[in-house]
Amino acid sequence: MLQDAMKAQMQADIKLIEDTLEALLPPKTDCAQRKLLDAVCYSLEAGGKRIRPMLALEFCRICGGTDDMILPAACALELYHTSTLIHDDLPEMDDDALRRGKPSCHIAYGTATALLAGDTMMMMPFAWIADSKSIDDTRKIALVRELAKAGGLYGACGGQQIDLQNEKRTDVTLSELEEMYSYKTGALIIAACRMGCIAAGADAVTLAAAESYAQKIGLAFQIVDDILDVTADEAALGKPIGSDIAQNKNTFVSLYGLENAKAKAAQLTNEALALLEQFPKSEFLRGLTEFLLSRQF
Amino acid sequence: MLQDAMKAQMQADIKLIEDTLEALLPPKTDCAQRKLLDAVCYSLEAGGKRIRPMLALEFCRICGGTDDMILPAACALELYHTSTLIHDDLPEMDDDALRRGKPSCHIAYGTATALLAGDTMMMMPFAWIADSKSIDDTRKIALVRELAKAGGLYGACGGQQIDLQNEKRTDVTLSELEEMYSYKTGALIIAACRMGCIAAGADAVTLAAAESYAQKIGLAFQIVDDILDVTADEAALGKPIGSDIAQNKNTFVSLYGLENAKAKAAQLTNEALALLEQFPKSEFLRGLTEFLLSRQF
Numbered sequence: 051m052l053q054d055a056m057k058a059q060m061q062a063d064i065k066l067i068e069d070t071l072e073a074l075l076p077p078k079t080d081c082a083q084r085k086l087l088d089a090v091c092y093s094l095e096a097g098g099k100r101i102r103p104m105l106a107l108e109f110c111r112i113c114g115g116t117d118d119m120i121l122p123a124a125c126a127l128e129l130y131h132t133s134t135l136i137h138d139d140l141p142e143m144d145d146d147a148l149r150r151g152k153p154s155c156h157i158a159y160g161t162a163t164a165l166l167a168g169d170t171m172m173m174m175p176f177a178w179i180a181d182s183k184s185i186d187d188t189r190k191i192a193l194v195r196e197l198a199k200a201g202g203l204y205g206a207c208g209g210q211q212i213d214l215q216n217e218k219r220t221d222v223t224l225s226e227l228e229e230m231y232s233y234k235t236g237a238l239i240i241a242a243c244r245m246g247c248i249a250a251g252a253d254a255v256t257l258a259a260a261e262s263y264a265q266k267i268g269l270a271f272q273i274v275d276d277i278l279d280v281t282a283d284e285a286a287l288g289k290p291i292g293s294d295i296a297q298n299k300n301t302f303v304s305l306y307g308l309e310n311a312k313a314k315a316a317q318l319t320n321e322a323l324a325l326l327e328q329f330p331k332s333e334f335l336r337g338l339t340e341f342l343l344s345r346q347f
Numbered sequence: 348m349l350q351d352a353m354k355a356q357m358q359a360d361i362k363l364i365e366d367t368l369e370a371l372l373p374p375k376t377d378c379a380q381r382k383l384l385d386a387v388c389y390s391l392e393a394g395g396k397r398i399r400p401m402l403a404l405e406f407c408r409i410c411g412g413t414d415d416m417i418l419p420a421a422c423a424l425e426l427y428h429t430s431t432l433i434h435d436d437l438p439e440m441d442d443d444a445l446r447r448g449k450p451s452c453h454i455a456y457g458t459a460t461a462l463l464a465g466d467t468m469m470m471m472p473f474a475w476i477a478d479s480k481s482i483d484d485t486r487k488i489a490l491v492r493e494l495a496k497a498g499g500l501y502g503a504c505g506g507q508q509i510d511l512q513n514e515k516r517t518d519v520t521l522s523e524l525e526e527m528y529s530y531k532t533g534a535l536i537i538a539a540c541r542m543g544c545i546a547a548g549a550d551a552v553t554l555a556a557a558e559s560y561a562q563k564i565g566l567a568f569q570i571v572d573d574i575l576d577v578t579a580d581e582a583a584l585g586k587p588i589g590s591d592i593a594q595n596k597n598t599f600v601s602l603y604g605l606e607n608a609k610a611k612a613a614q615l616t617n618e619a620l621a622l623l624e625q626f627p628k629s630e631f632l633r634g635l636t637e638f639l640l641s642r643q644f
Binding site: 076081082083085086087090134137140142143160161162163165166168169170172173174175176177179180181186187188190191192194195197198199201202203204205207208209210211212214215226229230233 | 373378379380382383384387431434437439440457458459460462463465466467469470471472473474476477478483484485487488489491492494495496498499500501502504505506507508509511512523526527530
C-alpha cells in the first residue's frame with residue numbers, strides 16, 4: 051500500500067474513532083459533577099495515536115466484521131487506556147506534569163478530580179460494551195472478559211505495580227523487564243486485537259494468530275518508546291525527553307543498549323508482519339504496523 | 348423473624364459471601380505483583396458489613412433465584428465498593444488513615460500500590476461477572492450494565508466529586524446533599540438490589556419495586572452514617588469519630604439537626620419496610636433492614 055493511501059486511511063480511522071467517542075460520551079450538560087466530565091473529556095481530547103481502537107477496528111474488518119460491531123468496544127479500549135495514563139501521571143506514581151504536549155489531567159484539574167476521572171473511565175467502558183447495538187450478548191460478554199482481564203492483576207495494573215517496584219532496583223534483568231511490559235502495555239494491545247476478532251465472530255485459530263501478532267507489536271511499541279525517550283525531541287514526543295533516565299527507570303535502552311534495542315524492535319516488527327500474512331486483506335494493517343514501529347529515531 | 352434467627356442468617360450470608368470472595372480471588376502465588384494482590388486481599392479481608400452483596404443475594408432469593416446465580420456478581424459488588432473506599436481514603440481525597448479499625452490500604456501498602464489496588468478492583472468485578480457459571484449471557488450483560496453505571500459519572504465517582512466540591516462550600520442545601528448521596532452511595536445500593544432481581548430473571552415491575560426500596564434504604568444508611576459520626580464511639584465505628592466535623596463536611600446532622608436526622612432515617616426505614624410487603628418471603632430482608640438502620644445511636 052502506498053504510504054499516502056495508508057496515512058489517509060489512518061486519518062479516516064482516527065476520525066471515525068474520535069467521532070464515535072464524542073457520540074458515546076455523556077452530553078456536557080450543566081450538572082454538579084461537570085468538572086469531572088470536563089476532566090474526562092480533556093484527557094480523551096488530548097489526542098494520542100488511538101492505536102488500540104485502530105487495531106480493534108482493523109482486526110474486526112479483516113475478520114469480516116462491520117465497523118459498528120466493534121466501534122463501541124474500540125472506544126472502550128481507548129477510554130480505559132486513557133484512564134491508566136491519568137493515574138500513571140499522578141504524583142504518587144510517575145509524577146508527570148506533561149502528557150501529549152499538554153498539562154497532565156491532575157495539573158489541569160487537581161489530583162482528586164484526576165483520580166476520579168480515571169476511576170470513571172474504568173467503569174464507563176463496560177457500559178459502552180453492554181450498550182453496543184450490533185453484536186449479541188455472547189460476543190459482548192467475551193469483550194467484557196477481555197477488557198477486564200487486560201486491566202487487572204495480570205494486566206495493566208499488575209504491570210504498573212512491577213514497574214514501580216523495579217524503579218528501586220539496580221538488578222532488573224531483561225526478562226523481568228519484558229515480563230513487566232507484557233503486563234503493563236502488552237495485555238491491552240493483545241486485548242485490542244483479540245476484541246476486533248471476537249466482535250466479528252472469528253474462530254479460535256484466528257484469535258490465536260491475532261494474539262501472536264499483538265505480542266510482537268506490543269513489545270516492539272514499548273521498545274520504540276524507550277528508544278524515543280533518549281532520541282526524540284520534546285515537541286515531537288509531547289512529553290519531556292529523558293524522563294526515564296531522570297527517574298532511573300530500567301528500559302530496553304538502559305539494559306540492552308540503543309543499537310540492540312533498535313535491532314530487537316526491527317526483528318519483532320518483521321515477525322509481526324509475517325504473522326499478518328495469514329490474514330486476507332491485511333495490507334493496511336501491514337502498512338500501519340511498519341509506520342507505527344518506524345516512528346522517528 | 349426472631350432477632351436471633353435473623354442474626355444467624357445474616358452471619359451465614361456473610362460467611363457464604365466471604366467464602367465465595369476467597370474462592371474468586373487469584374491464588375496468592377509468588378508473582379512479581381504479589382504486593383498488589385496482598386493490598387487487594389488486605390482491604391477485602393478488613394471486614395465490613397457486606398451489605399451490598401447481602402442485598403443482592405437476598406433479592407435474588409426472594410425473586411426465586413438460586414445463590415449461584417448471583418454470588419459472583421454479589422462479590423463483584425463488594426470488590427467494587429471496597430475499591431472506592433481505598434481511593435476515598437487516599438491523601439488527595441478524604442485522607443483517612445483508618446478504615447474499619449485498621450490502617451487504611453495506603454498506610455499499609457503506600458499510596459501508589461493502594462491506588463493500583465483500587466484500579467485492579469474496578470476491573471476484576473467485570474471478569475467475575477463474565478465468568479459466572481449459572482446465568483446466561485443476557486443476564487450477565489444486564490449485570491455488567493448495572494455495575495458499570497452505578498460506578499460512573501452519575502454514580503459513585505460523580506458523587507465523590509460533588510462531595511469534594513461541597514466541602515469547600517458553606518451554602519450547600521439539603522436537596523443538594525441528598526443528590527450527592529444518591530450518586531455517592533445510593534447508586535450502588537440500587538444496583539445491588541436490582542442485580543439480585545436481574546440474576547433471578549425478575550420482571551420490570553419487580554425491578555422497579557426493588558429500586559424504590561433501595562432508594563429509601565440507600566439514603567437512610569447515609570443518614571445513619573452521619574448520625575454515627577457524632578454519636579458513636581470510635582471502637583464501635585472502626586474509624587475516628589467526628590471526622591466529618593473536623594473536615595467541615597456538610598452532613599444530614601449539620602444541615603438538618605440530630606433529632607430531625609433521626610426522624611428522617613426512621614421514616615425512610617418505615618417506607619422501605621412497606622415496599623418489601625409486595626415481595627413474598629421477605630421476612631429476613633425486613634429484619635435485616637430494621638437491624639441495619641437501627642445501628643447504635
